[in-house]
Amino acid sequence: MIVLFENKEECTGCTACKHVCKKNAITMQTDEEGFQYPHVDEKLCVNCMMCVKVCPIKVDKQEDKLFQQQVYAAKNKNHDVLMSSTSGGMFTAISDSVLAHNGYIYGVKFDENLNVIHNRAETAQQRDEQKGSKYVQSDLSDTFIQVKNDLEKGKQVLFTGTPCQNAGLINFLQNQKTNCANLVQCDFVCHHTPSPLIWKDHIHLIESKTGRKVVKYECRSKVKGWHAHTERYYLDDGTDSYKTKLSQNFTDLFDSALVSRPACQICKFSGKARFSDITIADYWGIEKCNPEFDNNTGVSLLIINSERGMKLFEVIRHKIDCIESTFEDAFRVNHSKPSKAHPMRKEFWEDYKNKGYVFVLKKYVDYSIPGRIYWNFKKIVRPVLKFCGIRK
Numbered sequence: 001m002i003v004l005f006e007n008k009e010e011c012t013g014c015t016a017c018k019h020v021c022k023k024n025a026i027t028m029q030t031d032e033e034g035f036q037y038p039h040v041d042e043k044l045c046v047n048c049m050m051c052v053k054v055c056p057i058k059v060d061k062q063e064d065k066l067f068q069q070q071v072y073a074a075k076n077k078n079h080d081v082l083m084s085s086t087s088g089g090m091f092t093a094i095s096d097s098v099l100a101h102n103g104y105i106y107g108v109k110f111d112e113n114l115n116v117i118h119n120r121a122e123t124a125q126q127r128d129e130q131k132g133s134k135y136v137q138s139d140l141s142d143t144f145i146q147v148k149n150d151l152e153k154g155k156q157v158l159f160t161g162t163p164c165q166n167a168g169l170i171n172f173l174q175n176q177k178t179n180c181a182n183l184v185q186c187d188f189v190c191h192h193t194p195s196p197l198i199w200k201d202h203i204h205l206i207e208s209k210t211g212r213k214v215v216k217y218e219c220r221s222k223v224k225g226w227h228a229h230t231e232r233y234y235l236d237d238g239t240d241s242y243k244t245k246l247s248q249n250f251t252d253l254f255d256s257a258l259v260s261r262p263a264c265q266i267c268k269f270s271g272k273a274r275f276s277d278i279t280i281a282d283y284w285g286i287e288k289c290n291p292e293f294d295n296n297t298g299v300s301l302l303i304i305n306s307e308r309g310m311k312l313f314e315v316i317r318h319k320i321d322c323i324e325s326t327f328e329d330a331f332r333v334n335h336s337k338p339s340k341a342h343p344m345r346k347e348f349w350e351d352y353k354n355k356g357y358v359f360v361l362k363k364y365v366d367y368s369i370p371g372r373i374y375w376n377f378k379k380i381v382r383p384v385l386k387f388c389g390i391r392k
């Protein structure tokens, strides 16, 4: 019998195994934490082992010793693009150049129910829906098959996603002997991917507290500047809200690593060796090494990992302001090693199963009544202290 993974840390849910199976013996099934895992139907399986061979957890990336990676701090020159992007608007600059050749962009958007899904954009308008980080594991569905079909039709394709999704995609395409000359892969420095189930609980709680439907969500609004991690939601009555304890709950959960996929805790895709052509991220720390480049509107870290990435970089060069940088200046803790598991992760999920979402919020991210009063108190007092010059 095929064993795809012994424990959940060994599966990123990338779907490569599902799509490589010629017998359709593998389906993705959602577990009690809301993450998808492959399930093998023994009656259909013929033990060809393709699914094991294509798994990015089991196959190692050989470092490309011929290409010297290049590191930059970069910002999109277009102010509107910059302000509507999470960091420095590199995704838009890169995807614009692919759209200019009638290429397709694979990225992540919210569907009409705020589920986080991978999809294909054929126009700038569709691509704009993919802008902005959604700090939730995306549903890849049949994306790998669509990418393969598009490449086989000779289309230019940009795929954006987590480092593990990129690794799964290239393993799958190589297994299928797909010509990848027209494929550009873009990943990002990934803290970890939180549970889609907890994400939906977060949205439902906002809806039950406000009595309205959430119609739009920004995981990282720049309304308070790039440095402030601000979540902002928009309701169906035209109002919006940000920097309240209710909206920031998900940031607290994201930062805590209580709700990330188990595989993130031992992620083998963090670090310098990349499966992608270009890596994008927030350039945290730019205010220390190049303060003149940071005006709190967002700076991207841009790492060029291959010749193909370099060619694309040269094409977008005139659309961005950028300065050369180094790994030493740019790398933060989670750039080179996985984010640590929270020591109370197991207890959190036990409590969640037995007592529900609001209970775990109160217990683990202080959504209690005193916690909320203190939070709102800080929110009022801080600007007053700033105004009086007592606080920066």
Ligand SMILES: Cc1cc2nc3c(=O)[nH]c(=O)nc-3n(C[C@H](O)[C@H](O)[C@H](O)COP(=O)(O)OP(=O)(O)OC[C@H]3O[C@@H](n4cnc5c(N)ncnc54)[C@H](O)[C@@H]3O)c2cc1C
Pocket (backbone or CB within 6 Å): 084, 085, 086, 087, 088, 089, 090, 091, 092, 106, 107, 108, 109, 116, 130, 131, 132, 133, 134, 135, 136, 137, 138, 160, 161, 162, 188, 189, 190, 191, 192, 193, 194, 280, 281, 282, 283, 284, 300, 301, 334
């Ligand atoms: C789950 C997650 C964790 C991250 N962790 C870090 C981190 O620890 N440190 C850091 O510096 N940067 C991190 N980033 C990257 C950062 O938030 C920005 O996405 C990145 O800098 C690109 O910004 P931009 O301004 O160029 O483009 P934006 O316009 O903001 O583009 C967003 C890009 O991310 C893709 N995307 C959005 N949500 C998802 C998702 N759920 N899964 C896969 N792809 C997605 C979109 O398709 C698009 O390509 C993370 C992003 C995500 C989604």
